[in-house]
Each structure stands twice: as structure tokens, then as C-alpha cells.
Amino acid sequence: MATFATSDQLLVIIDPAARQRDGESVRIAKDVLSAGATTKVCLPEGPEEFARALARRGSRRPVVIGDDGALIRAVTFLHRQRELAGCVLSMVPVGGALGVAHTLGVPTGAVAAARAVLDGVERRLDLLVDDSDGVVLGALRIPPLAAVPVVAEPVPSRGWLRPYQTLVRSLSARPAPAVPRPGPSRLRVEVDGETVVDLDQPVEGIWVTPGGPGGLAEVEVRPASVGAEATPVRAAGRTVTVTGADFRYRADVGITGPVRRRTWRVVEGAWGLTVPGVP
Structure with a gap:
């Protein structure tokens, strides 16, 4: 681990959501940083200005004041610019969703x-x-299939409108149909090319987490069960491929999909984040 000197030049990027949600914490963080280092403060109004500030950082060390979404936005931009390995990020967590930052070791509290x-x-x-x-910083989850959305009935032509309205009124007194709950998915999960769970085994959820021993991703698949709870299937590897019917997945705080196939690979030691030093 590398230690930083307080004389480092900092580029402080304050996410607009943080300014709106907790302006006092933003002010405190900015005062502490300005007292200990030479800072340039940027107040982007949207993702494009956020990316532009990072692109023009020069030799300054970027500091993101914001929530998990702001940190992920910074990591994603630097990764896609192929500049992530050589850029150490710092963060002051301010906002609503902060679970990823805290899991990665960023302290709670602006000071x-x-x-x-x-x-x-x-x-x-x-x-x-x-x-x-x-990119996924903290955890990837594939939940059960969502309930089937209700499809709206087509509206009949004007000539049939009155009888149609009468029919609707007569049906409105009937109890509404039960909304189906999310059900198990049928997905094939491969870790380093080996099938862990195949399509014939319904699953309730899949979790993939980077940061395992030896630069491996830790994979946990929870099979669907009737009665007694099924034993989770666990594996570890450098690549994870999920294939099956259209599925969505939650990567950190965002939901993506539907997709039919997706492969994730672990990049060991891909990025640097500033955390408190050992006393």
C-alpha cells in the first residue's frame, strides 16, 4: 500500500446529488480537504461534465464527494479510458446509497x-x-424472475364504447386476480468453463463477489427448493458466465438487462482506492 502526502494536489469533484441531499457534509469535507492540500473544486451538473472533469484532471488526484453511484461512474469512466490502473481514487461518501463505499473501506462521516x-x-x-x-465494484446479484407484468386491454372503437363500458363496470366488482410472485430462474452458471448449475436446476438467486483469495470471484448459487432449504452451491474462479432465458442482474446499485448471456471476468488489483492507514 502507498501512503500519500498532504501536499498532493487534489481534484475535488462534488456530485450534484450530494450537494442537493446534504450540503452541510459537502461543505465540511471541502473545508477539511482544502485545509490539508491544494485543491481544485469542480461542480459538475451532470454525467458529461463529471466525465470531462475527470478527463482534465492532469496530475491531480481525483476525490469524489458523492454516493455509490458517483464512485461507480468514476471507476467506469477511467476503466473505459484505460486509465484506471494508474489513477488512485479517493472518496468522501455523501448521499443515499453508500453501502458499496463502506464495504470497500471508506469511512462513515465527512470528517x-x-x-x-x-x-x-x-x-x-x-x-x-x-x-x-x-464494471462491478462490490457485488453482483441475479434475483429470481420478476412477476409477469399486466398487459393493458385494448380500447375498442368508438361505436362499441358504451357496451364496453358496461362490461367493464360489471367486471370491476369481481376480485382482482392475484399478482404472481417472482419465481425461480433456469440459468446455466459456468465458472472458468465448468458448469456449476445447469438449466434443469431452477435457482432462487446468484451472487458473484470479487476480491476472493488469489484474485478469484466468489460465486454462490441458491437452488430453488420445496420444503427444506436447499444447500447453496459455491465456487470460485476468474470468469463467470450466466446463460438462459432473459434475465436481469443488479451490479452494485444499478439494474441491467434483460440479457440472455453475460460473462464477467476478474481483473486482480485493477484499481486503487484511498482508505485509512493502519494506526
């Missing part, structure tokens, strides 16, 4: 996080990268 930016150390972290160039 503690800002001090870690100034006096902390670089921690190298693994990354999941998929075949569409998307």
Missing part, C-alpha cells in the same frame, strides 16, 4: 473520510468486468 483522503493509504482492489465493458 473521517476527508482525513483518510489526506493521510490514508492506497488499497488495490479487484474488479469484475463484463463483456459489455460494464
Whole structure:
């Protein structure tokens, strides 16, 4: 791990959502950072200005003040510019969704996080990268299939409108049909080319987490069960491929899909994040 000097020049990018949600924490973080280092503050109004600020950072170390979404946006941009390996990111968590940042070791609270930016150390972290160039910092989850959406009935032509309205009124007194709950998925899960679960085994959920021993992703598949709970299937590897009917997945805080096939690979030590040093 590398230790940083307080004389580092910082590029402080304040996400607009953080400014709106908790302006006081933003102000405190900015004051602490400005007191300990030379800072340039950027106030982007949207994703394009956010990316432009990162692209023009020069030799300054970028500091993101925002939530998990802002951190993911920064990592994704730098990855796609092929500049992630040589750029150490820092973060002061401000906003609603902060679970990913805290899991990665970023302190809770504006003051503690800002001090870690100034006096902390670089921690190298693994990354999941998929075949569409998307990234996963903390965890990937494939939940059960969503309930089938209700399809609206077509509206009849004007000449049939009155009888149709009468029919609707007569049906409205009937109890509404039960909304189906999410059901198990039928997906093939391959880890390093070996099939862990095949299409004949319905599953309730799949979890993939980078950062396992030896730069491996940890995979857990929970089979669907009747009665007694089924034992989860666990595996570890450098590539994970999921194939099957259209499925959606949650990567950190965002939901993607539907897709029929997706492969994730682990990039060991792909990026650096500033965390508190060991006392």
C-alpha cells in the first residue's frame, strides 16, 4: 500500500446529488480537504461534465464527494479510458446509497473520510468486468424472475364504447386476480468453463463477489427448493458466465438487462482506492 502526502494536489469533484441531499457534509469535507492540500473544486451538473472533469484532471488526484453511484461512474469512466490502473481514487461518501463505499473501506462521516483522503493509504482492489465493458465494484446479484407484468386491454372503437363500458363496470366488482410472485430462474452458471448449475436446476438467486483469495470471484448459487432449504452451491474462479432465458442482474446499485448471456471476468488489483492507514 502507498501512503500519500498532504501536499498532493487534489481534484475535488462534488456530485450534484450530494450537494442537493446534504450540503452541510459537502461543505465540511471541502473545508477539511482544502485545509490539508491544494485543491481544485469542480461542480459538475451532470454525467458529461463529471466525465470531462475527470478527463482534465492532469496530475491531480481525483476525490469524489458523492454516493455509490458517483464512485461507480468514476471507476467506469477511467476503466473505459484505460486509465484506471494508474489513477488512485479517493472518496468522501455523501448521499443515499453508500453501502458499496463502506464495504470497500471508506469511512462513515465527512470528517473521517476527508482525513483518510489526506493521510490514508492506497488499497488495490479487484474488479469484475463484463463483456459489455460494464464494471462491478462490490457485488453482483441475479434475483429470481420478476412477476409477469399486466398487459393493458385494448380500447375498442368508438361505436362499441358504451357496451364496453358496461362490461367493464360489471367486471370491476369481481376480485382482482392475484399478482404472481417472482419465481425461480433456469440459468446455466459456468465458472472458468465448468458448469456449476445447469438449466434443469431452477435457482432462487446468484451472487458473484470479487476480491476472493488469489484474485478469484466468489460465486454462490441458491437452488430453488420445496420444503427444506436447499444447500447453496459455491465456487470460485476468474470468469463467470450466466446463460438462459432473459434475465436481469443488479451490479452494485444499478439494474441491467434483460440479457440472455453475460460473462464477467476478474481483473486482480485493477484499481486503487484511498482508505485509512493502519494506526
